[in-house]
Amino acid sequence: MLVDRGLYSVPWRLVGKRVQTRTTPSSVEIYFDDVRVATHDRVAPGQRSTNEDHLPPERRDLRHRSRGYWVERAAAVHSEIECFIEEVFDSDDVLYQLRVAQQIVRLLEGYPKDRALAACRRARFHGNYSYGGLKNVLVRALDREPLPVVLDPIVEPDARPRFARDVQELLQLPLENNDAPH
Numbered sequence: 001m002l003v004d005r006g007l008y009s010v011p012w013r014l015v016g017k018r019v020q021t022r023t024t025p026s027s028v029e030i031y032f033d034d035v036r037v038a039t040h041d042r043v044a045p046g047q048r049s050t051n052e053d054h055l056p057p058e059r060r061d062l063r064h065r066s067r068g069y070w071v072e073r074a075a076a077v078h079s080e081i082e083c084f085i086e087e088v089f090d091s092d093d094v095l096y097q098l099r100v101a102q103q104i105v106r107l108l109e110g111y112p113k114d115r116a117l118a119a120c121r122r123a124r125f126h127g128n129y130s131y132g133g134l135k136n137v138l139v140r141a142l143d144r145e146p147l148p149v150v151l152d153p154i155v156e157p158d159a160r161p162r163f164a165r166d167v168q169e170l171l172q173l174p175l176e177n178n179d180a181p182h
Contacts, residue, residue, distance in 0.1 A: 003028050005045035009054040010038055070101045074108075077116060081108055084120040084129075091129040103131040111138060118143035 001008045003021055008028050010019060014037065022029040023042075028049075030038040040049040067089055075082035088104060089097050108116040119137045123129065125147050137143050 006043040007048035008040045009050040011054045012056045070105055074105050078113055080117055081120055088129045100131050104134055115143050
């Protein structure tokens with residue numbers, strides 16, 4: 001609701017309905033069918049006042065825009081999921097990954113903890129920090145498959161790059177004569 005160029009929330013069920021307002025220098029009251037449905041402190045033009053109770057239940061969580069909130073919420077599921085969400089945020093410094101982290105945490109909260117952990121492990125193994133990738137792991141039940149085994153490459157102790165020399169070999173070489181005319 002726009003009042004003197006300030007935006008004020010109304011309960012979501014009333015969006016698009018005709019409401020009346022009563023304003024004072026310090027407050028805005030909103031009425032529907034002669035019943036007061038909201039009271040807000042006045043805000044400056046261009047500012048907004050939103051009451052979280054006015055949002056539909058599925059949108060309330062998305063009001064929280066801080067990284068800390070979503071990391072803490074992930075930690076409530078499991079510390080390993082907290083680490084995964086930290087990695088999601090850190091995966092792209094240019095694009096703040098808030099929306100992706102929100103989607104991932106909400107998705108993982110809907111699964112049993114063991115599946116959520118396994119999905120995070122698989123996504124981390126493959127370096128996939130996208131919502132779509134993690135959702136695909138869960139939908140296709142790839143989290144129930146064992147992770148591939150990575151064997152350490154066998155390196156022979158004497159194997160070295162073609163032009164590499166050890167220090168002893170280099171120290172035994174004669175020094176170039178810098179006094180010779182060029």
